[in-house]
Amino acid sequence: MIPSLKLSDVESEPEYLPMKQFQEKEMTLWIHELPTRGIVYVTLYFPLPLLEKEELSKVSFLCGLLGELRTAGMSSEQLKLNTKTDLGRLNFSMQYYQDQECRERCKAYFQVDFSVLKEKLGKIPEYAAEILLGTQFDEKERVREILIQAIEGMRQNILGAGHHAAMRRAGAHISASGAAAEYSGGMTCYQWMRGISGNYEKEYEHLVEDWRLLCRRIFTCNGLIISMTGGDDSEFARRLWNVFPKGEKKPAYAVYEPESLDREGIEIPSEVAYAVCSAGMTEDTVYGRMKVLARYLTLNYLWNRIRVQGGAYGTGLQVSDSGMVSFYSYRDPDAAGSLRVYREAPEVMRKIPGGQQNITGVILGTLAEDAPLRSSREQGAFADRQQMLGVSYEQRCRRRNEILSMTPEKLAGMAESLEDMLNHENICVVGGAMQIEKCGITQIEKL
Template identity: 25%
Template sequence: QEEVDRPEDLAKIPTLTLGDLDRTIRMLPTDESDLFGARLMHHDLPTLGILYLDLGFDLKVLEPALLPYLPLFGRALLQTGTSKEDFVSLTQRIGRTTGGISQHRSLATRLDNDETAAWFFLSGKSVPAKFGEMLDIMGEVLLDARLDNKERIRQMALEEKAGFEARMIPAGNSIVDTRLKAGLTEASWAAEQLGGVSYLNFLRDLVKRIDSDWAGVEATFRRIRDVLFNRKGMVVNLTADASLFADTRDALASFVEGLPQSDAVAHDWGFAAEPKSEGLVIPAQVNYVGKGANLKALGYEASAASAVVLRFLNTTYLWDKVRVQGGAYGGSSRFDLSSGNFSFLSYRDPNLLKTLDVYDGAAKALRAGIGETDLTRSIIGVIGDADRPEFVDSKGYSAMWRILTGTTDAIRQQRRDEILGASQKDFSALADALDVLAEKGHVVVLGGETAIKAANDQRPGLMEVSKVM
């Protein structure tokens, strides 16, 4: 077991080649039409007799001050009951009638205009015989949830706060990533308002205001509902066989027609790119060290081939330097092709400045070159991620989300071509961008006070320090 395998023996193991990979993207059917002012998308896919429905509402109609309320607002729709039944009864009814009803939010930078795609979704699935009943439940949840249920909403706020604080250490690298990018693009700023350190601070204040100013809190929840749930401009996304769609279209049309309609105005959230370096103090013996920037703003011409470069960087240089030699539990880099946001991240890291130095040395590592075998393996790995199997409901949702973010099939094919054609020049191009990031990028560290103070002492002004917990 300890003997090193000979190259000639390794060469006998069957492996994929680039010639084994599909050159073209997988396309999904999408039919679009108008449904009483709503944008209807239907995906004719074999669903084995199940209808998958997503109702989407544009968050840009909300003032920016309302965004932090959305996680609790979404929970309140499904967990406060309605005027007809309490929370327990509603939950049991959903279980009897449907395959589940859920809510979530999605945020991204659009590809066609660099604006923000920000949507609230209520999703459900049912068999055809129960589709009408599912629509009834969804309608009641959207328009009749007990937003005046003070005790339940206080309980949920306390749960949210406690849950976030409990996740602070296990999910420290994600929290750093969210905070790092909040000053780079509007979509990332909104994500931090909905699930970052800013959201935690909001929850701490909200818990107090529920007792001191419940009338104001309730009025805010009601305002979100009144403004957000508007069939004009909403998206109705249905994934089902054509025959099922034909049988249920009338019920769906009647449901949409019954929703409120008004002329909603998209708000300017007033975002301005203001990245800053921060040290976020928590009671921990390890650190989560991040450094990043928006590479588009630094002049990098984004290519999907960057995914190949990052895969190699993550599995070689960062693995060796941050995890193996540095002693951290993990080290990685992330790049969002749509926004241009790039970040280096470490997980449960005993170091701080040493890790930042590793990040700054990444460009040199990329310029060292890559062998054809490693390049092929990295390309195959990226294509494998892109072609990962999806459940049929996820296929329909993904097709809708690509439309909402301006990700056309032509762009998808271009990206695939760039991945399959990745070469050393792509490594050099990203290396040039990371050289600029090393100089101009900003730092966010979540960790112990001693380590953050020591880093600031060695490099004065490195981080603006604040206590999170």
């Protein structure tokens, strides 16, 4: 007989990730004392200033320019050579953390990630100043190349993994973080880049001024959070913090009104589709139980109905820590049929058999998904995210207990909660024209 893991074999509490927090005047420093074999991971979180949603696309594209263009002191070739020599990791991104109490607001940050050998830690302030404060943006043809590459890269992502684009689009109707993510990395951002590309000669000079102004507004020490994993050097953090000038006061939260409920289609040249139905969790939703429910429906109901019977290449139900619940299908020959399957899920749940059904495997799989094996860098990043979201260790313990204590009866009892969510559904289908038409969608945007 093959040995199997029992629930009693599992730790009842999640791994505790200690974080030291230092506040010295206006400087905030988070330290994660984890073994990193001589590598130090440093993350800078710059709060975004007051920006309209439409400005987020410009900031998002800025992420792809930094480190690729010449600076005040280095050519682009010299900069790339030096950063490859001195840094193990240099990455720029935008991150949003949904407020758990108000769906119209989130924390919005421009994030910069470095990794270096401990003996080269002093290089980070030099590169931070050179790149974040000194990028020139005056290489017109190089910027055009990066723009064309970004457009094609996003186009290929939408064609090959349209469910991600559809979830971003649907998420814009659910929360502030969802709306911000759509404008900075979804179809809205893609269309903005296409518009710039089509009128590049006229737009370029205006964009250069916009990017220079955005850098002056974003890269300041106001509200800056420095996170270190594998290093505990407050003197280094102080030197890094002092690189940046003081600027305008930044808000604690970005306020972005989610868009109204909608059914949308994104038309692509394809015979298959990606069908997404998303909704926000209701106030009475138990997060841990919802994670188990998602895995149960994915492996049983959705897999059988959409993958096996419907012929789609993949399907699932995802639950995000921002409070969004999303059904999706992947390379689906029948998007309209999949949307019907999603709507029927609550009724199927009500018929889940009682105590005789063993859901131990589903619970163990949920635990593994919720707490995967993480490297030291990933542990530090995870701890940062929990801090940003306001999730305490006690809350993590409660969520783990919600997962471990799940029963078939509790699963069936969540049918009403899921039905309430689906009454406020947001649908987005990425696919060919015929697929979208069969879904009864009239609001269509072409790729």
